[in-house]
Amino acid sequence: MSERVAIVGGGKIGEALLAGLINSGKPVRDLVVVERVEKRQSELTSDYGVRVTDDVVDAADGARVLFIAVKPDAVDSVLQALGKADDHSDEERITVTLVAGIPTARYEAALPAGSPVIRVMPNTPMLVNEAMSAVSPGRYANDDQVAVAVRLLESVGKVMVVPEKQLDAVTAISGSGPAYFFLMVESMIDAGVALGLTRAQSAELAVQTVKGAGVLLSESGLTSVDLRAAVTSPGGTTAAALREFERHGLRHAVNEATAACAEASARMARRPDLEGSRPASPFTPDPAAGGQ
Ligand SMILES: NC(=O)C1=CN([C@@H]2O[C@H](COP(=O)(O)OP(=O)(O)OC[C@H]3O[C@@H](n4cnc5c(N)ncnc54)[C@H](OP(=O)(O)O)[C@@H]3O)[C@@H](O)[C@H]2O)C=CC1
Numbered sequence: 305m306s307e308r309v310a311i312v313g314g315g316k317i318g319e320a321l322l323a324g325l326i327n328s329g330k331p332v333r334d335l336v337v338v339e340r341v342e343k344r345q346s347e348l349t350s351d352y353g354v355r356v357t358d359d360v361v362d363a364a365d366g367a368r369v370l371f372i373a374v375k376p377d378a379v380d381s382v383l384q385a386l387g388k389a390d391d392h393s394d395e396e397r398i399t400v401t402l403v404a405g406i407p408t409a410r411y412e413a414a415l416p417a418g419s420p421v422i423r424v425m426p427n428t429p430m431l432v433n434e435a436m437s438a439v440s441p442g443r444y445a446n447d448d449q450v451a452v453a454v455r456l457l458e459s460v461g462k463v464m465v466v467p468e469k470q471l472d473a474v475t476a477i478s479g480s481g482p483a484y485f486f487l488m489v490e491s492m493i494d495a496g497v498a499l500g501l502t503r504a505q506s507a508e509l510a511v512q513t514v515k516g517a518g519v520l521l522s523e524s525g526l527t528s529v530d531l532r533a534a535v536t537s538p539g540g541t542t543a544a545a546l547r548e549f550e551r552h553g554l555r556h557a558v559n560e561a562t563a564a565c566a567e568a569s570a571r572m573a574r575r576p577d578l579e580g581s582r583p584a585s586p587f588t589p590d591p592a593a594g595g596q
């Protein structure tokens with residue numbers, strides 16, 4: 305069944321979704337992108353042959369699913385436009401937001417009463433159909449509507465359904481997670497150069513190593529602990545390296561970094577005019593509980 309899909313925001317994550325949907329066989333004629341930066345408009349048109357408009361209302365008209373992929377501070381202007389839109393399709397439009405931090409309640413309050421909203425935390429490996437997307441249905445999204453969103457997202461990677469209160473933690477692990485590995489690879493490439501490899505050699509060695517490790521992790525059925533032990537010969541080279549990582553507090557750094565990420569996500573939900581409607585988060589003090 306062909307379903308019109310609109311993507312508002314043709315930046316990094318909007319393009320990843322667009323590319324992933326096209327790669328997975330979604331006909332380009334069923335897709336429309338809303339983008340306001342002229343250079344991006346022409347890039348998306350020439351790279352994907354997709355219709356690009358700067359008019360949210362026009363794109364939303366007749367769309368079964370409308371993805372929002374703008375920065376958090378641009379969400380209100382998109383919602384204002386959508387709140388005024390007349391939808392001429394027979395089926396109710398499903399709003400699927402990929403935006404970090406902002407609770408479904410904020411969308412539900414701005415859209416016509418009872419509009420189905422689904423909040424998703426994806427990640428950029430969506431560009432190569434290897435996304436990890438966590439999906440949280442809002443209060444008006446029924447099972448069929450969630451299934452529609454899950455099916456689209458499954459065409460570009462894996463999907464996990466979670467309660468909305470877990471999305472700050474999800475962001476800290478999978479949403480922002482790719483950047484942690486890119487930083488690690490960047491450091492390994494520099495370290496290889498310091499050890500005498502050319503930059504090209506070091507990059508090839510590091511990139512294939514992280515790819516191979518990822519495939520082993522996802523396909524061997526073994527845990528990260530088992531796989532690490534298998535590399536670590538008694539009294540050998542790996543043990544010497546791992547001892548240094550532990551001595552320099554790698555686990556502590558990962559704990560602190562992910563806590564900071566989750567807290568940044570929770571902070572985005574805090575708006576005085578919406579204090580009562582935001583979801584409970586382990587990172588967001590609950591005023592009703594008398595905490596601080
Ligand atoms: N990048 C990532 O890894 C991930 C991002 N996200 C979420 O996805 C969202 C988008 O992030 P990202 O793709 O990195 O951001 P980008 O800035 O790359 O892309 C957003 C694009 O949307 C455009 N835009 C903003 N408002 C409108 C509007 N009203 N109509 C049309 N286009 C508009 C922006 O234009 P302009 O520059 O003029 O504002 C920009 O080109 C964020 O909310 C982020 O939290 C979620 C998971 C992962």
Ligand SMILES: O=C(O)[C@@H]1CCC=N1
Nearest residue numbers: 403404475479480481
């Ligand atoms: O950095 C950000 O805010 C976005 C959300 C998750 C990944 N990138």
